[in-house]
Amino acid sequence: xxxxxNTIRTALHxxxxxxxxxxxxxxxxxxxxxxxxxxSPQSTPARSIFHLSMFVLTxxxxxxxxxxxxxxxxxxxxxxSSANANSEPAQVYGSTQIELxxxxxxxxxxxxxxxxxxxxxxxxxxxxxxxxxxxxxxxxHQFWWEYRYPQxxxxxxxxxxxxxxxxxxxxxxxxxxxxxDTDHSFWIPELAGKTxxxxxxxxxxxxxxxxxxxxxxxxxxxxxxxHAKMLLRVSVDTPDDFAEWxxxxxxxxxxxxxVAAGRQVFEATACxxxxxxxxxxxxxxxxxxxxxxxxxxxxxxxxxxxxxxxLRLWIQNPDAIxxxxxxxxxxxxxxxxxxxxxxxxxxx
Amino acid sequence: xSSNTIAIPALQVEEKPWIDTxxxxxxTVDHKRLGILYIVYGLMFLVVGGVEALIIRVQxxxxxxxxxxxxxxxxxxxMHGTTMIFFMVMPVLFGFANYLVxxxxxxxxxxxxxxNAFSFWLTAFGGILxxxxxxxxxxxxxAGNAPDVGWWAYAPLGARAFSPGHSSDYWTLSxxxxxxxxxxxxxxxxxxxxxxxxxxxxxxxxxxxxxLYLVMGGMVLIAITPxxxxxxxxxxxxxxxxxxxxxxxxxxAVLWMHFFWIFGHPEVYILVIPAFxxxxxxxxxxxxxxxxxxxxxxxxxxxxxxxxxxxxxxxMFTVGxxxxxxxxxxxxxxxxxxxxxxxxxxxxxxxxGGRIQFKVPMLFCIGFLFQFLIAGLTGIIQATVPVDWxxxxxxxxxxxxxxxxxxxxxxxxxxxxxxxxxxxxGRMLSERLGKWHFWLFFIGFHMTFxxxxxxxxxxxxxxxxxxxxxxxxxxxxxIVSIGAAIQAIAILVFAWNLVISYFKGAKxxxxxxxxxxxxxxxxxxxxxxxxxxxxxxxSRRPLWDLKHPEDPDxxxx
Numbered sequence: 001x002x003x004x005x006n007t008i009r010t011a012l013h014x015x016x017x018x019x020x021x022x023x024x025x026x027x028x029x030x031x032x033x034x035x036x037x038x039x040s041p042q043s044t045p046a047r048s049i050f051h052l053s054m055f056v057l058t059x060x061x062x063x064x065x066x067x068x069x070x071x072x073x074x075x076x077x078x079x080x081s082s083a084n085a086n087s088e089p090a091q092v093y094g095s096t097q098i099e100l101x102x103x104x105x106x107x108x109x110x111x112x113x114x115x116x117x118x119x120x121x122x123x124x125x126x127x128x129x130x131x132x133x134x135x136x137x138x139x140x141h142q143f144w145w146e147y148r149y150p151q152x153x154x155x156x157x158x159x160x161x162x163x164x165x166x167x168x169x170x171x172x173x174x175x176x177x178x179x180x181d182t183d184h185s186f187w188i189p190e191l192a193g194k195t196x197x198x199x200x201x202x203x204x205x206x207x208x209x210x211x212x213x214x215x216x217x218x219x220x221x222x223x224x225x226x227h228a229k230m231l232l233r234v235s236v237d238t239p240d241d242f243a244e245w246x247x248x249x250x251x252x253x254x255x256x257x258x259v260a261a262g263r264q265v266f267e268a269t270a271c272x273x274x275x276x277x278x279x280x281x282x283x284x285x286x287x288x289x290x291x292x293x294x295x296x297x298x299x300x301x302x303x304x305x306x307x308x309x310x311l312r313l314w315i316q317n318p319d320a321i322x323x324x325x326x327x328x329x330x331x332x333x334x335x336x337x338x339x340x341x342x343x344x345x346x347x348x
Numbered sequence: 349x350s351s352n353t354i355a356i357p358a359l360q361v362e363e364k365p366w367i368d369t370x371x372x373x374x375x376t377v378d379h380k381r382l383g384i385l386y387i388v389y390g391l392m393f394l395v396v397g398g399v400e401a402l403i404i405r406v407q408x409x410x411x412x413x414x415x416x417x418x419x420x421x422x423x424x425x426x427m428h429g430t431t432m433i434f435f436m437v438m439p440v441l442f443g444f445a446n447y448l449v450x451x452x453x454x455x456x457x458x459x460x461x462x463x464n465a466f467s468f469w470l471t472a473f474g475g476i477l478x479x480x481x482x483x484x485x486x487x488x489x490x491a492g493n494a495p496d497v498g499w500w501a502y503a504p505l506g507a508r509a510f511s512p513g514h515s516s517d518y519w520t521l522s523x524x525x526x527x528x529x530x531x532x533x534x535x536x537x538x539x540x541x542x543x544x545x546x547x548x549x550x551x552x553x554x555x556x557x558x559x560l561y562l563v564m565g566g567m568v569l570i571a572i573t574p575x576x577x578x579x580x581x582x583x584x585x586x587x588x589x590x591x592x593x594x595x596x597x598x599x600x601a602v603l604w605m606h607f608f609w610i611f612g613h614p615e616v617y618i619l620v621i622p623a624f625x626x627x628x629x630x631x632x633x634x635x636x637x638x639x640x641x642x643x644x645x646x647x648x649x650x651x652x653x654x655x656x657x658x659x660x661x662x663x664m665f666t667v668g669x670x671x672x673x674x675x676x677x678x679x680x681x682x683x684x685x686x687x688x689x690x691x692x693x694x695x696x697x698x699x700x701g702g703r704i705q706f707k708v709p710m711l712f713c714i715g716f717l718f719q720f721l722i723a724g725l726t727g728i729i730q731a732t733v734p735v736d737w738x739x740x741x742x743x744x745x746x747x748x749x750x751x752x753x754x755x756x757x758x759x760x761x762x763x764x765x766x767x768x769x770x771x772x773x774g775r776m777l778s779e780r781l782g783k784w785h786f787w788l789f790f791i792g793f794h795m796t797f798x799x800x801x802x803x804x805x806x807x808x809x810x811x812x813x814x815x816x817x818x819x820x821x822x823x824x825x826x827i828v829s830i831g832a833a834i835q836a837i838a839i840l841v842f843a844w845n846l847v848i849s850y851f852k853g854a855k856x857x858x859x860x861x862x863x864x865x866x867x868x869x870x871x872x873x874x875x876x877x878x879x880x881x882x883x884x885x886x887s888r889r890p891l892w893d894l895k896h897p898e899d900p901d902x903x904x905x
Contacts, residue, residue: 038807048734049738064725068721089635092637110679110682113682117733177668183667194738194741203667228418
């Protein structure tokens, strides 16, 4: 029995790895996105789910094999032939013993599955928050993510930075999930299952990534026109990198006199209604905080790389990158736009 | 006075002007005509919803495709879901109920023929209202046209702040109208089954299909009512300053989810239970054996009906219910698999030791068995709450429920078309075209929905109009789209078969399949009054008793 179990497990695992390999091979050419896969967990919640899913897959696989065999056998064994076509087969109406057997066995299977489910469910959902946990408030907006680190005084958008959690000294990150408008769902397949961001209904989830690197995901709950381009990037940093990133983020925005003209454009146009830049009069909350815009790899919630060309296009014609996003086309003159770009590029 | 002959205007009946024929169909209260109206209406929407699905699939063929805009894409998946559930599958299944239930219990019509007509026309009006949104939805604001809030219209997307114009209103009103139609039909089915059975037709002798429609009728009453209530509450929010679901004024988004899914999940069983009924009629006839374990099949159906009213929040494992609630809905969801499993075993038990004839209706039922087995198992996988946190809202769940609705319900319904078409029209559907239809649809189905599970495992959420290259989803989505095209071709073959066989099909006779239930004892098509004399039955298979007087079922019951 143990051997059978091992064989099945090995077979399942090799399938899964073949799968990972295929998806990675297909995607080798691109640098901004990486393939994701629920079967390559990099954090405790995702890993417990992975093990549970292997267990459930094994059980359902066995059920499938048994029922399918019965079905195929009866279809091939009992097909009408020319020899017996003219007579009716024995008329059997049922059998209490057999009915009992195929009622009781599924009941037992359900009990086993249920116990396995609740164990993992409880371990993930009811995990207490350790004192050293990093807390981040995630606020879903149409169609971007706001991150606030209450312990650190950092505010940023779309690209979440969290520290690696060394298994010897776990330092998980706990996310408080809020929504500013419609329902959203936070999903990084390699780190944890998804949890929804529901207005008036704060939720919580956690993750403790084991390796540094970039993890990709996106909004999973339909939230409006640009649900598709509400992408997520989680940068898992080494403790040193993370400390460095926090230090950078806590600085106020640069006030470089050489780009004062651009700053003037920013402060004098509608930009300030929606965006914040620390240390200026701009304190809008409707759009992402731009204090350290240039520290981010992407703009428009991951829809485009943060290059000067893309940023310029985004300001002049957001629909070209993300049709239906709530960023208005700013209609700036060329000189204003040049000045503004000069200013934004100093926001490191 | 050289002759006593009387001029008989008999030929006039044949040459009735088309306007009279149309008038007869519009004003009919005959259960058979209403059944056909329901079915034709549903088939029309199968084509409309299918075209919407094809637009979705063309758009998703490769990453960064711009075949349609995000706005149009969002309308397409909203309309596809709403259309297929409310205006395709439900009308077709109600059509079969209307046509078959009175015939199978030896009645001459439904209990309330006028309510029957009223219900149909309400449903028809609902569908027209939904599609009128393409013209009227933009309203004063000029915003949008057809609804684009998803077929769940999760709050607060349906609130005026996020859904200006009237597109959501058309959605709400159309579901309200068709919902009342469904409730009317459900009451009618229940009353017919309980009050109109012919002499000797005890509850325990009804064909399983009739039993299943009885359970389905009860579930419609339970499930559609909260949906209608929620739609009215949404209208109050939108127009009378209510705040049930208006989160900006303190309303609850989660409340809407509960209302929607307390309808939405029983709805799945409302749709699949008649499909179970089709199988329970077709498999015995083509295996030449009575259904295995009739009482258990009835009990399992009632159990499914009861348990399925307590599973709805398994659609909401990610919205932040506490772990006790999550566990409760996990166990109820898994438990519903037990009676469903019993049914599958009983169908296999029916075939066991039989003489299976692989005619087209049977082929579709065998397809159902394979696909519904897989759909059930992926359902169990998703009942495992933590695994569902990964799988829900992804393409895995899209593949799963299409496995249920297309691989299960639609396959069974196609089987029912091939099985009962001779009774309705008096002509057989072409077996050859039927096999083409089956195999093309089977191949297309598996290309689409087997493969569709994989992008879900690779992190692809549902309802996205485009995706980034480099996620490993391109090739998979291309295969899915090609499969959809093959299914579309199969549907064309089916439509052609329906039309050509009506004119050129072989004459069916009363009982082409050598079957056992009462509808096969009358002519094809049946006369308006169904039976010249009301039949009396002594067992579950009255026609078996007639054909085998030496060994009647009535001996054993």
